[in-house]
Amino acid sequence: MRSSTFRIAFLFCLLPLLSFQGKPDPQPVDLVYPMLDAANSRWLYFSSATRPFGMVNLSPDHEIDGAWNSGYRYDADTIKGFSHIHAWQLSGVSVMPVSYTDAPEKLIGDYYSAYSHEKETVKAGYHKVFLDRYGIEAELTASHRVGMHRYRYPKGNQAGILFHLGGNLGPSAMVDGQLKQTGKRKLEGQVTNSPTSRRPKPITVHFQVEFDQDIESLTSHDSMPHIIVGFGESQGKLLQMKVSLSYTHPDNATENMMTELPHWDFDRVAADTREVWNDLLSRIEIEGNTETQQKRFYTDLWKALQGRRTISDVNGAYPDHTGDTFRIGQLPLNDEGKPLFRHFNSDSFWGAQWTIAVLWALVYPDIAEEFANSFIQYYKDGGLIPRGPSGGNYTYVMTGASSTPFFVGLYQKGIRNFDMATAYEGLKKNHLPGGMMSKSGYEHQTANGGNVEDYISKGYVPYPNPKGRFGGHEQGAGQTLEYSFQDWTLAQLSRALGKQADEALFLSRSAHYKNVYDAQSGWMRPKDENGRWMDPYDPYDYGKGFVEANGAQFTWFVPHDLPGLADLMGGKEKAAAKLNRQFEEAEKLGFTSGTSHAVETHPEYRRIPVNYGNQPSMQMAYVFNYLGRPDLTQYWSRKVLDKAFSALTPHLGYNGDEDQGLMGSLAVLMKLGIFQMNAGTEENPLYELGSPIFDKAVIRLHPDYYTGETFTIQAANNRPDHFYIKSKAFNGAEVKGIGIRHEALVNGGILQLEMGTEP
Structure with a gap:
């Protein structure tokens, strides 16, 4: 098989001949309206921080129970996490940035946050929201198999990220959630999508996590399958996180990250993702x-x-x-x-x-x-x-x-x-x-x-x-x-x-x-x-x-x-x-x-x-x-x-x-x-x-x-x-x-x- 045909399979780079010579303003990607029909969204419908056919489809979730009327729902006013997979009968790796001054374990059973569209920006490949409860500005983008997050916490509060490792998430229940620290700035984990009436066998999502700051604490609760990763008191500095996925093995999740996203330049990832979309849309x-x-x-x-x-x-x-x-x-x-x-x-x-x-x-x-x-x-x-x-x-x-x-x-x-x-x-x-x-x-x-x-x-x-x-x-x-x-x-x-x-x-x-x-x-x-x-x-x-x-x-x-x-x-x-x-x-x-x-x-x-x-x-x-x-x-x-x-x-x-x-x-x-x-x-x-x-x-x-x-x-x-x-x-x-x-x-x-x- 000719490898040029499948160049899309690796870096999703497209042939220059397929792009505009002297691109118009606005460019096709700038005309995309991701909110179309978002009030009627189902789990797999809404998209923002993703690339074409990407393994990662990262966006906020308002409803997390069921395949229908779930995921991002425009008329909802509460965010229940940012999850990385919104696919046909698949979900997985939901996270939520949190800030706190009291014991973090109190948040494990109650961590949802109100938000409003007035402080939200959504584009092809990018999503930004402001979590009212925590005073956190959250930005999301992605490569093909890696989600990238950038959070701005309020000064003086403790900064943390909650990992949702069990319970319902879209079309299936998450079971066998695991998360362990593998380095000063690294985590490794997995969650398994339970079988559904449509997908008869389970499927495990392996993931690797990297931060651009040292981890200071891990907080869990015996009765809740969630873990809060703590980073100490915020000084107003941006915290960045990369989450890479694999359906096969944790080592492959590592390789996916090393290959696609070895750096920490969030704006570069967002720009690259925008360009990938623009190249495809520009074919017409x-x-x-x-x-x-x-x-x-x-x-x-x-x-x-x-x-x-x-x-x-x-x-x-x-x-x-x-x-x-x-x-x-x-x-x-x-x-x-x-x-x-x-x-x-x-x-x-x-x-x-x-x-x-x-x-x-x-x-x-x-x-x-x-x-x-x-x-x-x-x-x-x-x-x-x-x-x-x-x-x-x-x-x-x-x-x-x-x-x-x-x-x-x-x-x-x-x-x-x-x-x-x-x-x-x-x-x-x-x-x-x-x-x-x-x-x-x-x-x-x-x-x-x-x-x-x-x-x-x-x-x-x-x-x-x-x-x-x-x-x-x-x-x-x-x-x-x-x-x-x-x-x-x-x-x-x-x-x-x-x-x-x-x-x-x-x-x-x-x-x-x-x-x-x-x-x-x-x-x-x-x-x-x-x-x-x-x-x-x-x-x-x-x-x-x-x-x-x-x-x-x-x-x-x-x-x-x-x-x-x-x-x-x-x-x-x-x-x-x-x-x-x-x-x-x-x-x-x-x-x-x-x-x-x-x-x-x-x-x-x-x-x-x-x-x-x-x-x-x-x-x-x-x-x-x-x-x-x-x-x-x-x-x-x-x-x-x-x-x-x-x-x-x-x-x-x-x-x-x-x-x-x-x-x-x-x-x-x-x-x-x-x-x-x-x-x-x-x-x-x-x-x-x-x-x-x-x-x-x-x-x-x-x-x-x-x-x-x-x-x-x-x-x-x-x-x-x-x-x-x-x-x-x-x-x-x-x-x-x-x-x-x-x-x-x-x-x-x-x-x-x-x-x-x-x-």
Whole structure:
């Protein structure tokens, strides 16, 4: 493997060609608004002191009990610690600076502090707060695997730092907390994330701590798993602390610190982290629209590079929980002894076919390739390509073989610097009994909830599952639709690799979606094991045969054969009219089931026919492109952006489940006016056009993957009410059809659009 591809894995240094020549002011990183939707935050959502996909994601916590409604919550007024890990089913290493004049042990059971936003500064890679109770100014930043703290204590008080070593912390309970002094200014410790219903095995976080002042005392309490590290009376001098992490061994935590952060220059770390973010964000340059919409765009792009976290060390060691016993794995190294890629913790790729799979492959192919290699490593270790692994565990989050479109899209776009033979072996296994299609959500011990056997033999997944209940999301009609699409994408890869028998098998299975279409009602409809339609059936009722959606939404989940779906509905004209009515109805609720994932099942929201707050509806505005009505794609995509993805406040943002970059990626693609219905999984994939919101957007193409330098979208006469494309040309030639093919686009050039108020 070429080491340049994976330069991101080591120091996250990016090629100079990908950065702006003469950077604008403000720079993209300065437009990021980290507070977006922070009032609705869940444990893994909020980010400040972190790098892209960093092992460390350091920020204040207001709520520490549970994976939902936890972590940083904008409307809260009390800080309960600064923790270093906010990831899918992972947490760890929470600390709290304290000052005191009395016995420090009194604080161990009561150490929270009030604070206010008036004395808070949050930027990409940096967070500052003032703890009112203690009079302490706290600043946070981070390298990839090391958190750095800078505290200013009030003069005259004793200065200390409390380590939270037990009890609830986000998604899991911390157990076996340990902390010991290893030098005048050094500590070593560990905490273990207990198993959860989603992550079935524990995972230990090892950490090393260094201070720039001598430790004077360690104070603990027999009944509380917390320790206060004391530094004596403060003279107003800044106290700095570095905390490095490892999921494998304390020595690797030491190596992570020595490699990434051997110095004590806090401002330098913050500046370096800012520059890392800016280099990635600068791969897309935008002009036009309002400053608010430019800020929202770069915040969306920032979110697209968030949430999924590194779990491997700088030397390539990583935690492997895919087998019966824990082991420390080792990633392959290049000739210089550095890992060829990082290993990742990742929430589900469910819905990624319309979001990160498309955005990463076009703008961040180096990152996409790393994730492919990481997922293949899971297969080599545990025998399955995961849907969403946590702490080296398989979690079996959500349903289907959601990683398949991701891999197939990479291959079709020429991103192939991974073991394709092994990947294909693992992908095919996932589509057969015993693979991912056999498991429903969080089904750890069995392989029955996915019921791929009935899908194969009957042509659909019955609802309810005749085998019983084994996991979450056992929603047969929705599973049938997912499997059909994923089978079609695997058939495309089979064709590309010359595997004709597999191509025929999976292409045949991809038509199974037709078996859950009820011509009488005009909707996708669940069937039981005897082939009887669900009766009574309400296509607007949430979660009755469909995963996190209703039948009205999921009826359009046929991204691989929309013409075939239209034929079932009586033709494209009738299909377009039906879908248009759904959008008209959904507009009354702003196209989302409320303003957060927590309320989407409420009676007033669950019946919405289009929901841009969750993954199953993400493609619906672009379906019109395939029904002969690109004007309606342009119209409704703009309407959705305005209602669902334009806010720039702590209380609004994604109106649902952002899921580690999925919503951010979708918003970026829609605002650029490009989309891929099938995740770009056909030969020479098509980028369909929507309605861009900016006058100009320049995508700087990665030179290791694509021959062109830039792809530019120019939208002349673009205004808020100018939804429609009146004319389109690429490199001077008229564009016919609904989009541009991948090979042409990545050779570089200019797409010129003339926008107007009429179709």
